[in-house]
Structure formats: C-alpha cells, structure tokens
Amino acid sequence: MDKVYEAALLLDFYGQLLTKRQFEILDLYLNNDYSLGEIAEHLNISRQGVYDNIKRGRAMLDRMEEKLGLVHKxxxxxxxxxxxxxxxxxxxxxxxxxxxxxxxxxxxxxxxxxxxx
Structure with a gap:
C-alpha cells in the first residue's frame, strides 16, 4: 500500500487522538499536499518544528494502529x-x-x- 495513502487512512481513523497542532500539520501535509516550507509559513513556525510534529504525529498514529488495528480491519x-x-x-x-x-x-x-x- 502507498505510504501516503496509508498515513492518510491512519490520520482519518486516529487523527482526533493527536494534539490539535499535530493533526493540523499532518492534515496539511497528507491531505492538502503542503510542503514543509508551506506549512511552516502558514503556521508561522520553523520547518524543523513542522518536521518534528509530523514525525511525532506519525509515530503516534502507527502506535495506535499497532494496538487497535482498525485500518488493517x-x-x-x-x-x-x-x-x-x-x-x-x-x-x-x-x-x-x-x-x-x-x-x-x-x-x-x-x-x-x-x-x-
């Protein structure tokens, strides 16, 4: 399965369990195809901050899927x-x-x- 599609599904299923900021950043990145720079500019944060939020958010989504398996089902x-x-x-x-x-x-x-x- 395509990694972006998988991540978007994970966000759909578990996104509300993320922080509001992580959800917003992942939504812009995965569903709206914003680049890190565009997200940083849009939210007035650094590109590193965007990257860190994406990495932490994706790790949280992966942990949720490991425990619950809703996307797999x-x-x-x-x-x-x-x-x-x-x-x-x-x-x-x-x-x-x-x-x-x-x-x-x-x-x-x-x-x-x-x-x-």
Missing part, C-alpha cells in the same frame, strides 16, 4: 467486499426467477455502496 473488509462483489457480478441471472434476480441486484448495489463509502 477496514482494508481487509473492503478487500473481502470487493471479492464478494466480483463473485456476485459473475453470476448468470438469465436462469433465475425475476424476483431472485432483483434480490441479487439489490445485494450487489448495497455492497457497491459499502465499498464506495
């Missing part, structure tokens, strides 16, 4: 849902009753909603 469930969706789409509905075909289509749509959210 989320990604596993999403992968499984995609596999199920693929299997459902491969089913030949031509031999099914109209009612069964409609039910299968509703299940497919529900799983797509879950995967896309």
């Amino acid at each position: 989320f990604l596993w469930q999403k992968t499984r849902a995609l596999e199920i969706l693929k299997d459902i789409k491969s089913i030949d509905i031509s031999s099914m009753s109209v009612e069964d075909a409609k039910t299968l289509k509703r299940v497919e749509q529900k799983i797509e909603e879950i995967v896309e959210s």
